[in-house]
Amino acid sequence: MLAALRGAGGVGLVDFVDSCADTTVGLGAVRLVGADVFLPQVVLREPVVAGDAEVVAxxxxxxxxxxxxxxxxxxxxAWRDWSTARQLARFTGGAPVAPPDEPAAVLGPVDEWARWSVAAAQLSSLAHPGATGPVVEAVAAESMALCRGVVRTLLRRDFATATRLVRWxxxxxxxxxxxxVNPVLLVEHVELRCGAETRPLLDLALARHLLGVS
Structure with missing residues (x-):
């Protein structure tokens, strides 16, 4: 996914699963990545390959x-699965997918903003270009809690969580x-400290795309 966002191509889901010694393990990895498997389509407007959609299904x-x-x-x-299923339906013409619950049930009370922001970070795959839905609306309504959360993660040097919140x-x-907060300076600050792991780099690449900076 990261290579695709950078315009360097990437391995399709069919090829990825076929390359795994155990296809069940490969399918499990696809489930863990979640809705981000569709980032090439969401960000770069690439068509969905039928075989890749079948892998997600x-x-x-x-x-x-x-x-x-x-x-x-x-x-x-449940919310991450909802986002994945919603994207799958969007790109394959499937039926609408009902949300699993109320956003407050997964995010918790916003006055407990430290815990709230951790939950938001765990739901970072719902934050992508053109994102809509109950969780997006709930997070968008609490920008102060979100920014408090990201500053807290930086002070704690928890850069893995910080990259997820920066995406929001x-x-x-x-x-x-x-x-x-200045989102561009925030991305640059986190980028210098997040290391070379693929997941944080993917979150930051998407954040840069959302901000319109290279």
Whole structure:
């Protein structure tokens, strides 16, 4: 995904799963990546390859979503699965997908902004160009809590969480929401400290795209 966003091409989902010694492991990886498997389509407007869409559908068949989420982690996974299923339906002409719950159930009370921001970070795959939906609306309505959360992660040197929250900050900026932080300087600050792991770099690449900076 990161290579594709940088215009360097990338390995399709079919090729990726076929390259795995155990296809179940490959499908599990697709499920973990979630809606970000569709970033080349969302960001670069690339068409969805039929085989890749089938891989995503198969990953849901092998690892079914939790029908009734109860624990905090189940609620996070339910919303991430919803986002993936929604993108799959969008690009394949499928039926609309109903949200799994109320956003407050997964995010928690905003006055507990430290915990709230951790939950928002866990849902960072819902923050992408053109993103809509109940969680996006809930996060967009609480920009101060979001920015407090990202500053807290920087002070704690938790740069993995910071990159996820920066992605939300960039989305809110793209939505025209006034923020108490400079999102471009924030991305540059985190970028110098996040290391070379693929996941944080993907989040920062998407944040840069949302901000319109190279």
């Amino acid at each position: 198969e990953s849901f068949a092998v690892f079914p979503p939790v029908a009734t989420p109860v624990t905090p982690q189940q609620r996070v996974m 900050v960039a989305l809110l900026h793209a939505m025209g929401i006034q923020l108490p």
